[in-house]
Amino acid sequence: MAIPDSTELVDKNLEHSIQTQQKLEFYFLALVFTILGFSIQTSQFSTNIQAIFEIMAWFSFLVSGLSGLSRMAWIPVSYKHYSELTEEKSYANEAKRGRSIINESGQLLSNDERADLIKKTDQRITERKNIMEKIDYWHNIKTFLHKWLFIGGIILLIVSRAFNLYLSAPNRSV
Numbered sequence: 001m002a003i004p005d006s007t008e009l010v011d012k013n014l015e016h017s018i019q020t021q022q023k024l025e026f027y028f029l030a031l032v033f034t035i036l037g038f039s040i041q042t043s044q045f046s047t048n049i050q051a052i053f054e055i056m057a058w059f060s061f062l063v064s065g066l067s068g069l070s071r072m073a074w075i076p077v078s079y080k081h082y083s084e085l086t087e088e089k090s091y092a093n094e095a096k097r098g099r100s101i102i103n104e105s106g107q108l109l110s111n112d113e114r115a116d117l118i119k120k121t122d123q124r125i126t127e128r129k130n131i132m133e134k135i136d137y138w139h140n141i142k143t144f145l146h147k148w149l150f151i152g153g154i155i156l157l158i159v160s161r162a163f164n165l166y167l168s169a170p171n172r173s174v
Contacts, residue, residue, distance in 0.1 A: 081132050
């Protein structure tokens, strides 16, 4: 029986962690839309105030779900940029270490050409980092909206349903 090395264990743990996170994100997204649909189907309006709370809950769930969908749509783009950044960093490091680089015509690059290539690669790395910072910024905003509007929707729905329950109790009217 072969004992796996530590990098193999880390990679499997990281892979398991990513898969678990992805499942949680899909579950949470489905939960938001399920509660939205269920709350719409089971709604009963008793007063204008109760209806306002109910509709605000629906709106909160809808925006939460749409921000979650948008976030999920941008995750592959983010992974692609991170992968390309890692590749470019690796390429730049190899070039900086003095590894021989061959151009498209099969010729070795001169020192000046190598320096120019390193400079252009560093510029692409900087540009990609700027793009990734913007993606991460919007990802964080969407995550915030997805989570907190869901919680707000739950609270608004509870208030609406509790208000409706209170009004439907015997000997109560507003």
